[in-house]
Amino acid sequence: MPDTLRHFKAEIFQALAHPTRIAVLEQLQNGELTVTNFVEHLGLEQANLSQHLAVLRARQIVVTRKAGNQVFYSLRDPLMIELLDLMRRYFHKQVGESVALLDEMERADRSS
Amino acid sequence: MPDTLRHFKAEIFQALAHPTRIAVLEQLQNGELTVTNFVEHLGLEQANLSQHLAVLRARQIVVTRKAGNQVFYSLRDPLMIELLDLMRRYFHKQVGESVALLDEMERADRSS
DNA sequence: GAGGAATATGCGAATCTTCGCATATAATAA
DNA sequence: TTATTATATGCGAAGATTCGCATATTCCTC
Numbered sequence: 201m202p203d204t205l206r207h208f209k210a211e212i213f214q215a216l217a218h219p220t221r222i223a224v225l226e227q228l229q230n231g232e233l234t235v236t237n238f239v240e241h242l243g244l245e246q247a248n249l250s251q252h253l254a255v256l257r258a259r260q261i262v263v264t265r266k267a268g269n270q271v272f273y274s275l276r277d278p279l280m281i282e283l284l285d286l287m288r289r290y291f292h293k294q295v296g297e298s299v300a301l302l303d304e305m306e307r308a309d310r311s312s
Numbered sequence: 313m314p315d316t317l318r319h320f321k322a323e324i325f326q327a328l329a330h331p332t333r334i335a336v337l338e339q340l341q342n343g344e345l346t347v348t349n350f351v352e353h354l355g356l357e358q359a360n361l362s363q364h365l366a367v368l369r370a371r372q373i374v375v376t377r378k379a380g381n382q383v384f385y386s387l388r389d390p391l392m393i394e395l396l397d398l399m400r401r402y403f404h405k406q407v408g409e410s411v412a413l414l415d416e417m418e419r420a421d422r423s424s
Numbered sequence: 425g426a427g428g429a430a431t432a433t434g435c436g437a438a439t440c441t442t443c444g445c446a447t448a449t450a451a452t453a454a
Numbered sequence: 455t456t457a458t459t460a461t462a463t464g465c466g467a468a469g470a471t472t473c474g475c476a477t478a479t480t481c482c483t484c
Contacts, residue, residue, distance in 0.1 A: 206331035206338075209399050214329035218472085219318035222325075226318075235431060248473065250432050255471095260406070269430055269481050279402045286398055287321050290391045294372065330442085347461060360443065362462050367441095381451050381460050 215259040220244065220252050222284075224273075228262065229281050232274035327371040332356065332364050334396075336385075340374065341393050344386035 216222060223242055227233055238249050253273060256262045261280060265272045275281065328334060335354055339345055350361050365385060368374040373392060377384045387393065 203331055203335075205403065206334045209334055209403055210329050210331045212399065212402065213325050213334075214471095217322050217326035217329050219315055219322045222318045222321055223315075236429095245474070246431075247433085247475075251472080254432075266480095271431060277402065277405060279398065279405060283395070283398050283402065286391065286395050287324065290324065290389065290395065291317065291321055293389060293391060348459095357444070358461075359445075359463085363442080366462075378451095383461060 212259055212261070215255055215261055216283075218252065218255075220249070221256060224249075224252060224256065225261070225275070225280065225284060228273060228275050229284070232265070232272040234270045234272055236270070238273075324371055324373070327367055327373055328395075330364065330367075332361070333368060336361075336364060336368065337373070337387065337392065337396055340385060340387050341396070344377070344384040346382045346384055348382070350385075 216225070220242065224238060227238065227241060235246065235249060235253065238244075238253075239246050242249070253262065257264065260276055262273050263276045265274070328337070332354065336350060339350065339353060347358065347361060347365065350356075350365075351358050354361070365374065369376065372388055374385050375388045377386070
């Protein structure tokens with residue numbers, strides 16, 4: 201695969217690589233929201249949120265719809281939901297494995 | 313969701329957010345490889361590759377097996393393959409949509 | 425049009441990432 | 455033991471990201 205393509209993919213992953221932006225995307229799974237909604241739910245500075253939204257916009261992960269005073273954000277592609285879902289599964293599996301490992305170590309420790 | 317969990321997910325995405333590391337993971341989909349293999353396939357400095365591999369190791373995305381002189385790398389979890397695959401699909405869809413949009417703009421342009 | 429609400433942008437400081445280069449470690453071969 | 459091959463690590467410079475704070479911009483209401 202040419203490096204340009206990998207570069208594109210890396211940029212998407214990069215856009216997802218921040219807790220705040222993950223929170224934003226998770227909120228968006230249930231439908232569109234305004235910036236104020238995000239601020240209320242996440243308890244962050246409005247300007248900071250706007251900066252994170254700008255990152256997601258630049259990569260076209262979210263799209264906006266302007267209604268009067270407000271801007272509604274939504275996910276551009278439902279595949280993004282699948283991606284987040286897969287990451288959730290990955291996360292749970294990893295945590296599960298770590299716990300199992302700790303259990304095992306403890307058992308070994310007790311029996312020594 | 314607590315922020316700690318999002319932080320963990322963000323770290324995984326972060327680890328994927330570099331063309332070289334994506335290339336490494338794509339190579340690993342077919343089985344384990346040594347550092348020298350990567351260097352040959354990707355044409356990069358060995359030290360640089362080792363640094364990228366260290367990032368993937370730190371997040372436990374890859375695991376290693378030492379055999380004499382060499383170190384074999386492999387993916388820890390097959391879910392990672394699914395994740396990359398989903399990103400491939402996402403990528404193709406985005407590119408497709410962009411091309412469609414350009415076509416449309418061109419058509420509109422001609423007819424004006 | 426003046427004031428207020430919702431959102432975006434500019435800037436500088438602090439922090440993180442990436443690279444190249446030099447060097448360390450570890451296993452093997454001679 | 456010395457040399458060689460395979461891999462990892464340390465360091466510093468260049469660049470990117472993130473945050474808080476100040477300030478724009480845009481739309482609405484009076």
